[in-house]
Amino acid sequence: MEPTATAVSGGVVALRLDLVDRAARGDVEAFEQLVLAGSDRTFRIARAILGNDADARDAVQEVYVSAWRELPRLRDHQRFDAWLRRITVNACRAGLRDRRRVREISLDVREIDRADPDKDLQQHFGDTEALSRAFDRLDAAKRTILVLHYLEGESVASIAASLQIAPGTVKWRLSEARAALSRALTAEGAPR
Amino acid sequence: MSEQMPIQLSDESIERMLRDRAGGGAPEGLTAAIVRAVGDTRQRRRSWLGMLGLREGSRYRLVLVAGLLALLLIAAAIALVGSRLQADRRVAPPPPSPSNASVATHAPSPSPTPASSPSAEPTASPEPTTSPTGLSGTCSSTPPADTPRVTVVDLPADAYQGVSFAGCATWVTNNANGRGIHKVDLASNTVVRTVMKGPIESPIVALRSDTDELWVLDMGQRVRLERIDPATGKPDRSVDAPPGSLDGGMWILGGQAWVGPHRYSRGRNTVRVVDLETGATTATIEDVAPIDMWRDGSTVWALARKRGAPRSGTGADDLDLVRFDPRTFAVTRLPLSSVMTDQRFRAASVAGSIYLGAPGEVRQISSETGEVVRRIPVAHADLGVMLVSTESRLWALPIEGTAVSHGSDNRSRQLLEIDPATGDIMRRVPLLQRSPMDLVYGYGSLWILAPDDDYLRTFGTHLIRVELPSGG
Numbered sequence: 271m272e273p274t275a276t277a278v279s280g281g282v283v284a285l286r287l288d289l290v291d292r293a294a295r296g297d298v299e300a301f302e303q304l305v306l307a308g309s310d311r312t313f314r315i316a317r318a319i320l321g322n323d324a325d326a327r328d329a330v331q332e333v334y335v336s337a338w339r340e341l342p343r344l345r346d347h348q349r350f351d352a353w354l355r356r357i358t359v360n361a362c363r364a365g366l367r368d369r370r371r372v373r374e375i376s377l378d379v380r381e382i383d384r385a386d387p388d389k390d391l392q393q394h395f396g397d398t399e400a401l402s403r404a405f406d407r408l409d410a411a412k413r414t415i416l417v418l419h420y421l422e423g424e425s426v427a428s429i430a431a432s433l434q435i436a437p438g439t440v441k442w443r444l445s446e447a448r449a450a451l452s453r454a455l456t457a458e459g460a461p462r
Numbered sequence: 463m464s465e466q467m468p469i470q471l472s473d474e475s476i477e478r479m480l481r482d483r484a485g486g487g488a489p490e491g492l493t494a495a496i497v498r499a500v501g502d503t504r505q506r507r508r509s510w511l512g513m514l515g516l517r518e519g520s521r522y523r524l525v526l527v528a529g530l531l532a533l534l535l536i537a538a539a540i541a542l543v544g545s546r547l548q549a550d551r552r553v554a555p556p557p558p559s560p561s562n563a564s565v566a567t568h569a570p571s572p573s574p575t576p577a578s579s580p581s582a583e584p585t586a587s588p589e590p591t592t593s594p595t596g597l598s599g600t601c602s603s604t605p606p607a608d609t610p611r612v613t614v615v616d617l618p619a620d621a622y623q624g625v626s627f628a629g630c631a632t633w634v635t636n637n638a639n640g641r642g643i644h645k646v647d648l649a650s651n652t653v654v655r656t657v658m659k660g661p662i663e664s665p666i667v668a669l670r671s672d673t674d675e676l677w678v679l680d681m682g683q684r685v686r687l688e689r690i691d692p693a694t695g696k697p698d699r700s701v702d703a704p705p706g707s708l709d710g711g712m713w714i715l716g717g718q719a720w721v722g723p724h725r726y727s728r729g730r731n732t733v734r735v736v737d738l739e740t741g742a743t744t745a746t747i748e749d750v751a752p753i754d755m756w757r758d759g760s761t762v763w764a765l766a767r768k769r770g771a772p773r774s775g776t777g778a779d780d781l782d783l784v785r786f787d788p789r790t791f792a793v794t795r796l797p798l799s800s801v802m803t804d805q806r807f808r809a810a811s812v813a814g815s816i817y818l819g820a821p822g823e824v825r826q827i828s829s830e831t832g833e834v835v836r837r838i839p840v841a842h843a844d845l846g847v848m849l850v851s852t853e854s855r856l857w858a859l860p861i862e863g864t865a866v867s868h869g870s871d872n873r874s875r876q877l878l879e880i881d882p883a884t885g886d887i888m889r890r891v892p893l894l895q896r897s898p899m900d901l902v903y904g905y906g907s908l909w910i911l912a913p914d915d916d917y918l919r920t921f922g923t924h925l926i927r928v929e930l931p932s933g934g
Binding site: 296298301302305306309310311312313314315317318321323327330331334335338339340341342343398401402405416417420421448451 | 473475476477478479480481482483484485487488489492493495496497499500501503504505506507
């Protein structure tokens with residue numbers, strides 16, 4: 271079984287590399303295949319980092335338009351996936367920085383929440399909603415590394431390749447991000 | 463204050479939360495929209511560096527190597543010429559007289575050294591001098607006689623972040639990955655060059671400075687603030703950006719960078735002031751979380767969240783007006799009533815008063831007490847009013863309809879000129895545009911950054927320039 275699986279995997283890699291080669295030469299259909307194959311995953315990463323559909327949608331579109339435009343300049347086509355991931359991460363980082371929201375929740379509503387800030391949070395403590403709010407407090411770099419590790423299941427080496435940092439730095443940042451998430455959860459109003 | 467215990471997280475809980483956040487995959491229609499957008503987008507050509515099998519980032523190294531080679535060649539040429547001259551001297555007859563020798567010795571001296579010669583002093587520069595407001599000059603263009611002149615500057619179709627001013631040019635950051643900063647020529651109202659086209663992995667954004675300098679935040683692995691020489695488009699100064707500079711706000715005021723705390727921080731908020739001359743942190747101000755900052759004379763002002771108020775990103779910010787002492791950086795807080803705000807809706811300062819945009823009105827705020835002293839009703843402003851001040855006037859742009867930056871409505875809007883003394887609307891300038899992203903004043907003109915296309919197809923954006931009559 272093992273040799274067959276390896277052969278299939280090798281064939282998929284070769285096919286993908288061929289698509290990247292063709293797309294880099296201006297073949298829109300080849301690029302479309304790459305988009306079809308990867309947009310779900312890219313969207314999931316962006317959605318997890320940014321936390322809402324609209325921003326994630328903008329980011330993913332930006333990622334692929336950028337990738338299409340810059341692809342001829344990618345020297346090593348075998349690194350397409352890591353390169354695309356890096357563009358995704360940067361698009362999300364830009365999205366977080368430039369997020370322009372109109373804040374329409376009235377002050378009164380928030381005052382009520384603030385009157386007993388722990389109540390709601392205690393209710394949800396430990397569940398995904400509170401954790402998600404805590405995650406929203408993290409900066410882009412911490413969100414990114416947690417998403418790549420916990421959602422995408424990427425290895426330290428793979429994250430290091432995507433983010434172009436040393437594996438040791440990945441481990442340290444992962445640990446920092448996790449600690450920051452814990453602190454953020456505490457700040458969200460966890461019981462003392 | 464009791465110490466809070468950190469929460470022990472499990473891998474499973476983090477994974478579950480992230481799976482929830484990630485959703486099920488790309489929504490319907492996104493892939494088709496991407497394919498359409500790609501079809502409308504040209505690929506960049508492979509650069510000569512790429513064709514040589516070199517990385518884009520190798521450019522500077524190549525230039526360095528080429529420079530060293532050039533120096534070596536020049537040194538070799540000088541050595542060759544020198545040795546030939548010596549050989550010539552060996553065969554030449556001795557000078558005919560001592561007087562001739564004297565002339566030869568003094569021959570080089572009539573050309574003065576640049577450092578000592580008065581003519582080597584800098585000549586009058588066409589660029590305006592730096593002033594507290596910095597950008598009030600009109601540079602090369604002639605202001606219109608009586609009515610504002612509206613020009614639409616075409617920008618390459620992309621995504622934009624903001625407008626800056628330096629060296630008698632307007633600079634527009636292209637927010638797309640590594641796409642650079644476009645220079646808009648004031649005389650022709652066209653993009654004449656693009657600088658800082660960094661590698662796609664390292665976004666660079668320009669920061670608006672009030673001292674006629676172009677500063678950018680380079681978000682590579684090491685986040686740096688770099689000053690760009692407007693003439694060459696190259697960095698001529700670089701300092702490390704302090705922590706928080708990615709997610710907190712940053713303002714360049716009077717030669718200093720003010721760096722806000724993390725956008726979601728609560729409780730201990732720290733603003734750092736960095737001297738852009740030395741890169742040193744000159745002040746660390748605790749317990750202030752600015753949303754907007756500006757300078758009025760030597761005083762720096764901020765709209766800042768009230769102490770302990772979180773910035774959730776979805777609720778109205780509960781704000782104070784904050785004044786910083788120019789020498790000691792001591793903070794004076796003037797409590798404001800709640801203001802519905804947006805990153806686009808900055809404060810404006812004219813004639814000693816501060817103005818804030820709010821839904822349906824402009825509020826004049828006392829800079830002594832923070833109280834609202836006048837409300838100026840503005841129609842068609844259900845989302846708020848963008849404000850900007852010139853030397854003596856207040857300009858307002860009402861925002862209604864969609865809240866997103868890439869809006870879908872296409873109604874006509876009006877730019878309103880307000881007399882700060884009376885609160886009267888003095889002039890209405892009709893504009894056709896979508897929900898604007900930025901309204902700023904520089905070089906005698908108002909500049910509005912406005913997307914003008916369906917964001918699912920392109921990121922088309924126009925820069926609208928409104929040249930004001932003299933004294934406007």
